[in-house]
Amino acid sequence: MSKDLVVILTALNLEYQAVRRKLAGAQVHRHERGTLFEVGAVQGTSCRVALGLTNKGNHSAAVIAERAIQEFSPVAVLFVGVAGALWDTARLGDVVMATHVYAYHGGTSEDDGLKSRPRVWETAHGISQLGSHLARVNDWADDTTGHGRTPQVRFGAIAAGEIVQNSTISAEARWIRQHYNDALAIEMEAAGVAQAGHLSGAPVAIIRGISDRADGTKNSAKDRNWQPRAAANAAAFAARLAVELVGEQEKTAMSEEDRTRSADRPKDHVRNTAYNSTVGIMAGSVDGSSVHLHADPKATGATTDLVAELDGFQGLLGRTHAEGVLDDDTYREALVELGLARHAARENAPESIKRATIALKRLRGLVADSPELVTRLAPLVVAAGGRS
Structure with a gap:
């Protein structure tokens, strides 16, 4: 594991640029299959970030996430970008960090209708705890002068599918309301990244800035206004979370090193006093007992x-x-x-x-x-x- 590196992935160039502005000294890193990453440090810190672009969709996101995990063995993978809010639970510009991710398109078609067969991935406990702590501290946001109120961080489910959702009355909207009504936001990549992390054993966090309400009001003019702001807020929270994750990893490494030093201290002898037991020891020599x-x-x-x-x-x-x-x-x-x-x-x-x-x-x-x-x-x- 690279104890000082976090992978951050985005689906859109606008989201990519929002994260890249947080990095210093970014250098191109080319994967053997042609995927390009940029590796730099979060400004003012020793936390390294490998930044990559997945493009839209869960399938593409899963492939690039798996590739990034194998290439960098990161402390964690953060997927960062914009999303639509559901049920008016989050305001435009707020940040949603997933507690769990729904792949909401799973189901089986039967004579009496479509039955839901969801896939769900929970966010690792340690990352969830750290994200909640940062939200309480509430010092992660950029200067919002001229942008109104300070964005808030909300925690809950995120629904990930394969379509852009922009209606409250469509069949898809009714399906989500019926089966996934605790979801705070909806997007198109989180399920792929969560699956890749699950199969690779890498912790994953999904961090989304709310850029629209997925209710039929989404349009190009509003996107031009809110997408950059929502992406910037998500990038700011993700960068701070990455720094904290690396800091936690360094503390853990230091504790393990202290335990190793203690274990390596010379011992005069080892005695087995357990009845009918077996002791396996890597030893250089044995002299009597x-x-x-x-x-x-x-x-x-x-x-x-x-x-x-x-x-x-x-x-x-x-x-x-x-x-x-x-x-x-x-x-x-x-x-x-x-x-x-x-x-x-x-x-x-x-x-x-x-x-x-x-x-x-x-x-x-x-x-x-x-x-x-x-x-x-x-x-x-x-x-x-x-x-x-």
């Missing part, structure tokens, strides 16, 4: 141990699937990622270990609904990351 801890894990079969642990995880994965915790599609995708991780771990080269770490992170996202699998997988992700 004393175990001397001075071996290099990389030189004592760490690769074999990781592969063996991954083999064991496959058995647990199969059992969890058989118990019905994982559905068939998730189980198949998890097996693919596990296979990639095992193959890369066997190669034991720096680039291979990096691939193994990425695959394990994606696997962690797939099995997030199973605490047992996540708990078993967490030390394996750390182990692979520590050798990359």
Whole structure:
């Protein structure tokens, strides 16, 4: 993971420019498949941002988000831009941060009508908490001289589909009101980004400035007035959130480093007093009942141990699937990622270990609904990351 970098994605050039104005020293970074990012630092901070443009739609957003996650291994992915408000819950210029995202076009057509089959992704708890804190502090907004009141941050569901919504009486509007009436805003990319984050194990936040009301009053003249202001407000909140996320990551890294130093202090001996138990230790030598801890894990079969642990995880994965915790599609995708991780771990080269770490992170996202699998997988992700 890049502990000082956050990915920010936008769908429109206007939104892209609003974020770019927050960055200093931006340099072009070209992905091997041709996607261009700009990497710079939030002005006045050490927080780096990789900025990318997805274009409209959930599918395009999902592909670029996945590409960005694999390329940069960021602390988090923020999707930033404008959206339409629903039910007059947010005023023009306000910012909505998603607590969860609905892919509202899911459903099944039956003889008695269309039945909703929603997909939902919740925002990671840590990011939600940090966003709420920034909203309470309320010092993130740019100088709004001449723009009226200070924008407010609101938290709630965001609905993401594949069409521009601009009516309160259309069939689509009635569908949303019937099935997703807690949504504060509507747009066209959040579901794709949320899915990419879920599969990759990367935290995602969706941040939208309200530029219209999605009620039939949307027009070019109003867009020219409100879109830049809404995009600028969303960019300002996102930039501040990115800085705070990197700061939190640095604090966590320092705490882990302190724990590591404590664990690395020499110990005179290790004694096993548990009856009929097994103790596994990476040791340099054993003399009587004393175990001397001075071996290099990389030189004592760490690769074999990781592969063996991954083999064991496959058995647990199969059992969890058989118990019905994982559905068939998730189980198949998890097996693919596990296979990639095992193959890369066997190669034991720096680039291979990096691939193994990425695959394990994606696997962690797939099995997030199973605490047992996540708990078993967490030390394996750390182990692979520590050798990359």
